[in-house]
Amino acid sequence: MSRNPFAPAASVSAALASRRSVRAFLDRKPDPQLLRSLLELAARSPSGGNLQPWRIVVLGGEVLDQFRATMMQRLATSPAPDAPQYPVYPASLDEPYRSSRFRVGEMLYTLLGIPRDSKAQRLQWFANNYRFFGAPVGLFCYVDRGMGSAQWSDLGMYLQSLMLLLREHGLDSCPQECWSVYHTVVDGFVDAPANHLLFCGMAIGYADPHAAANQLQSERMALAEFAQFRGI
Template sequence: MSDLILEDSPGHEQTMTVDEAVTARRSIRAFLPRPVPLDTVRGVLERAARAPSGGNLQPWRIHVVTDAPLSKLKALMAVRAREVPQEAPVDYEIYPTPLPEPYKARRTACGEAMYALLDIARTDRERRWNRLRENFQLFGAPLGLFCCVDRCMGAPQWADLGMYLQTVMLLLKARGLDSCAQEAWALYPRTMAAFLRLPDDQMLFCGMAVGWADPDAPVNRLVTERAPLEAFVRFHTGDADDS
């Protein structure tokens, strides 16, 4: 079984299997203020670049925001997220409209499970909006990653972004760090383009909160369900029943 090598210090290594990292990784929505070592993040981002990409284009463009710049971003977004629920137009729609089944039911179940842990009623719109705005505080994380892409890139290259980001999250987990990928940042394309000083030919795809999970936060007990294999896999084999 393959191992992810966790390098804590020279001469000292721990290991976590790939299977263990995949199982342990979850979207964390409450972080401790404990700083994240920048050297660790640098190593993760460099190693994650071994992720596959069509034609080896490596279309990901990553911005790391921490310390004073992150405080500035959080202060900016605390105001902006209360001014408007989203900027219009956005560069892409996060979900199709309308969202068909079974995807709508899965999204609804995820949201309701999270709000139940937070003890926020379906009818409490103010608290739900306030919780949504926590996205733009990175759920208290001390470091944010922002993934951008050239506007000329198409769907195949966006798939490459996903493979890179998943590799990043698994490598972070192997080092004891937690994360939460956040497409919600795409709701503020112009604010983020200005903050990150993006050229016109680039756009923001998503953000990612990185840090240490708060073990006492109820929301971090959320473990979303996954569909059974039979719901999304069809085996084409020599067996007449499968082909």
């Protein structure tokens, strides 16, 4: 008898509840074959018209070391960001979004012991982004330039699926839009086709459970603030 495809799945809940953005990693490499299988399974994510618009590049080992060196060189010699290809945030971030963004930053920097007025220390810590927070694997997510906002939302579905699958295997991640600010470095290194646009990166590895940054449990709005139920 074939397995019932509509039987309840074992537990997405545990993966979802335990996912958080991890910003410090152990010096332990994930199995490359496992990573391949998770990237493949994540592609079961839905996409409008089944376009599957995600285009992924994964770096590890010596290639990732070379990439980090290339990025460090750029930051050292020409730290000004590239012309943006898309706005990471709206030009004017109104409430409640503005406070939410501010709050998570404050929580992180409090955990790190970096005072509010120490902009230099904050910037210095932020620069860890550009080393993939020391993760053994770095991923980039591209999309065809012809795709619109609907397809960009499909990218999010793919990336979230991947992050949950990583959790199922004891791995963690941090999605990183910060890479979009230096897209020319990434594009050049991975030899991205001209019609591909970099959406974000993702650090992947085993979380350092003791790192201060990894203690951050970001807050969420109450259900009633973002959802309405009518007739239910």
